[in-house]
Amino acid sequence: MLTLEFKADFSPEQQAKIEQWLEINRSLWNVGLAALEGWDDFYGYYIKENKEYAKCCPVPYEYRPLKEEEIATITQQERTSGQKYLAPFCRILSEQSRWHVKKMPTYKVPTPTEKKDSWGWLPSSHNEDRKYSNCTGYSCPIPRYGSVQNPSWYEPVIRNPSYKGSGGLSLVSKTENLPQWMKNSDIPQRFRAGEMGQLDTAWQEYLKSRYGQSEVKRGKPQYKRKGDKLQTLINTNPGTSEKLVSKNILAGIPKLGAVRCKGLDKRWRNPDGSVPRIATYKICKRPDAYYIQLSGELQRSFSVKTTNASVGIDPGLQYELSLSDGTRIKPQKFYRKSEERRTKLQQKLAKKLTERLILWVHHPTRTIQEIRKNFFSISNENYEALRTSKTEAEMIKAIGASRFNTLKYNIIPDAPPKLKDKNPFSGANQKSLEKTIRKLDRKISLQRRNHDQKITTMIVRNYGFIAVEDGLQDEKLRKRTKPKERENGQGYEQTGAKRKSGLSKSLADASPGRKIALLKQKSEKAGRIFNQHPAPYTTKECPVCGSMNEASYEVNDEGDRCYQCTNCGWKCDRDVNSGINIELAQFGNNPHAVLSENAIRARFANSVWEISNPEVTKKPRWKKLDKNKKKR
Template identity: 25%
Template sequence: MIIIEFKAYGKKHQYQAIDEAIRTVRFIRNSCIRLWMDNKGTGKYDLSKYCKVLAKQFSFANELNSTARQAAAERAWSSIARFYDNCQKKVPGKKGFPKFQKHCRSVEYKQSGWKLSPDNKSIIFSDKKGIGKLKLKGKWHVWRFDKKQIKRVRIVRRADGYYVQFCVSVEINEKLKPTGNTVGLDVGLKNFYTDSDGNVEPNPRFYRTGEKRLKFYQRRFFRKKKGSSNRSKAINKLGRAHLKISRQREEHAKRLARCVIQSNDLVAYEDLRVKNLVKNHCLAKSINDAGWYQFRKWLEHFGTKFGRSTVAVNPAYTSQNCSQCSEVVKKSLSTRTHTCKCGCQLDRDHNAAINILERALSTAGHVGTWIIDPNACGDLASTVLGSDQVEQAGSMKQESPRL
C-alpha cells in the first residue's frame, strides 16, 4: 500500500466547498462518538448505520458522499477501538478516552464520489458539496494504476494549500545485493546518531534553528484582533512556518534511514519510549526536535521494502556496560567518554552503539522488526510498529494547531 500525493488547485468557491465537506466529516465523527457514549454496547456497524440516519436528519450531511460518511464513522470507531485496546493491555496512565474533535483537516472518499479526468491532470468530485474539478500537480503518475487499485482518495487541508492523496494497493519490493555489513545505531541529542563504526551524523536541530522566526509569527498572531482577517493571515503564516520545520525533519529522517538501510544487511537501534522521555521538561523540546520516532518509522519501512533486517534493542545499560569486557561502568549524562579499567576508552555513544549491535546479532537472519530484551528468556516475538511504542508527544506540533 502506497500513498501518492498531489497539490490541488481550484477556485475560491471550490475551496469553500472542501472546507464545508471537512466540517461535515467532523460533525459525523463527533455524532458517532456521542452515540457510543449514550448507548452502551454500540459497535462498529451501528456507527455505520447511524450515518444514514444523520443523512436523513440533516441536509448538509446528505450532500456528502455516502462512502465519505462511512469513512468518518470509521474514524470515530478507530478512536474507540484504540481506547478498548489500551484498556485491555492495561496501559499505565490515561487510556485515551475518545474525545470530540475540534479541528479536522481532511475528508476521505472510498471508491465512489470521484473520478479521474481523461486529461490525466485533474480529478472530479461528484457529490453534492460542489467541489467539482480540481487540477493536480505532482511527480507520480497515478493514472498508470488500475482504478480498482485505488482504495481511498483523501483531500487534506494544510497551511500552504490543499492536497489530494491516493491510497494505492500495490506492493513495492526491491531486492538489493548483500553488503555483508551490520551496524548498531545510538541516537542522541548532541549528534543525531552514532553508529558502531564510530561514524557520527550531526543533529540539524530544525526547530531550534527556526524558533526565532516562529516566535516572531506568534507575536504577530497574538497582537491581531480576534475574528479579524489579519489574525487569520497571521495564523496561516505561523502554520506555514511549523509546516516547513516538520517537512524538514521528516525529509532528513527519510534520507538518513534510506542510506543506512541500503548500506547494511542488519540495522540495530534502540527501542525508545519517547512518550516517557519527554516527561523530562528540561529535554522535552530537544527530544521532540530530534525526530527519533520518524527515523525509526522510516528505518522499518525501508527495511521491509529492501528486505533488510531491522532490530529494536532494549536500551537498558547500553551506555553503562563496557563493549569489551561487559563490566558495568556507571556514569552520569554529563560524562561523554567511556573509560574502563580494561583499557577501553571510547566515546559514550560509540560504546553504546557497539553494545546495541552485539545484542541484535543474536537474531541475525530474521527479517523484520524485533525487540530484544537481555533480561527476558524464551522465544522472541516480532512486534508491529505502534503496538507498544507511542509516537512523540504532541508538544511539538507538526503544523499549526489551527489554519
C-alpha cells in the first residue's frame, strides 16, 4: 500500500464546498465526541477479567442533606457557590456506594476498603419484599436532563464505542441523527464517515491508555473550537467512479466531480501501464494550495544495482550523515536559513495583535466584568492601570506578561468602523501575515522532505548492507529544560535553556528520525539488509584497541574534529570513526558483506595491534559482538 500526494486545481466553487464541509466535519467531531462521553458515562467501568464494559444502573435517586462530617469536606469555593448542601442518595444501594455517583462535588473520596466492599451489588434475598435490602453495589445515577427535584433519563446515542459494529459511531454520521442545520448540507456521507473513523481511532487509543493496555499515554480527544480549523477530508471507502481519466484528471469525487491533479497520469500507474484502484484518499487544505493524497496497491519499481557493499552511518548535526567510507553529507539547515525572515514576520504579527489589544482595551463599552467573566480575575486598581496603558510595556506592568498574552491572543474585536486599509480590526493584514508564515513553514517542510528522499535513495541504491546509529531521533533530546529555583528563593539557576533550545532546533532541522525511517522503508522494498545499532560508545571507542577515553580530538582547518587514539595511534575523523564501529559491529563477521576501505583498514590495524601486544586482553566491542554472534 503506497500513498502519493498530488497538487489539485480545484475551482472556486469546489473550494467553497470543501470549506463548508470542513466546518461541518468539525461540528460532527464534537457531536461524535459528546456521544462517546455519553456512552462512557452510561457504561461506567471496565472489567479486566471479563474484558468487557459493565452497564451502569440508571436507577432513580433522591437527594439527602449532608452530615456534619461531610459538610466539613466541602471547599470554601463550594460553600460560596450558593448550592444547597445535598448529596445524591439511592435507597436500594448501601451507603458505601454513594461515592460512585459521578460529577458530583459533594461526596468524599472513597477509601480502598470502601472501594473493595462496594464492587458489584448483590441482593441478600430473592424475596420481593426484601429484594433491595442490604445491597451494596455500583450505580451511576446521572441526571441527563431535568431538575434536581425531577430528574429524567435517556439512553446514550451509541451502544458501542467503536465505529465498526452495530450501535457504533456510524450512527452519529447518519443523516437522520444529525442536527437540522447539518441535514440541510450536501456533504457526502463518506466524508462524514471518514471523520468518525478518525475520532474512533483517537478514542480507542485513549481507552487503551486508560486501562493500561498500551505503554503510550494518550489523553482524551478534545473538542474542536471554532478557531481549530480542520484541514483534511477523508474518504476511506471510495467507489469505482473515483478513478483516473485522461489528461491528469481525477473524476468521480462525490458532489465535487472532476479535478485536475498535477502529475497524476505519470505517477499513478503500475510499471505495466495499468491504473491501480484507489483504496482511500484525502483532500488536504494547505497554506499554499489544495492537495489530494491517494492510497492504493501501487506497484512501484525501485531500481537498485546488485552490490554487497556495506556501510555504517552516523547521524549528526555538524554533518547530517557520516558514512564509514568517508562520505559526509553537509546539513542544509532549511529552518536556520529562513529563521531570520520568519522571526521578522512573527514580530510584525505580534505588533499587529498588540495594536488591536490596545484599541480593544480603550473601547468605551469595555467593562471590568467582561474581563472577569471571559478571561481572568482582576482588581479595580489593575483594571484602571490597564485602561490608561498605551504601550505594551505599560500593559505588562499593569497586569503581568502572562495575562497580557491571554488577552492578546484570545480577544474578539468589536464591530469595526467602515475602513478598509487602516482598520486594525479588519484582520486583513493579520490574516495576510499568518498566511505568509504558514506558507514559509510549508516551504521549509517540503524542502526538508525532498532532501531526505534524495539522500536516502542514494544510500539504498549504492549499498547492500546498511547499518545506522539508533538514538539521535529520541524525542527526549528535544525536551525543554525545567527551571531550577535557587536555594535562597531569589531567581533561578542557569540551566542552559538557551543552548538546549538551539540544540532542539538543529535536531528538528536535521530530521534524523525521518531519515532512519526512510532508509528502513526503502531497504525493505529494495531487498537490502538494514540494521539499527545502539548509540552508546560508538564515537569515543577505538576500533583497533578498544580503548574508550584514551583519545585526543584535533580540529583541522575545515572545522572537523579528528579522532586520534593515544594508546595505539589510530587516526580518523570522529564521525567516520563512529560509522566504522557500527559497520564492523553489524557486518564484520558477515561473509557476504564487502566492508568499506576504512573498516578493512581498522580491521587490519586491529590484527597488527593484537600480534604486537599479545599481553593485552582488551578488545574492541565489535570483536566481542562477533564472538557472541558465532556462539548463537
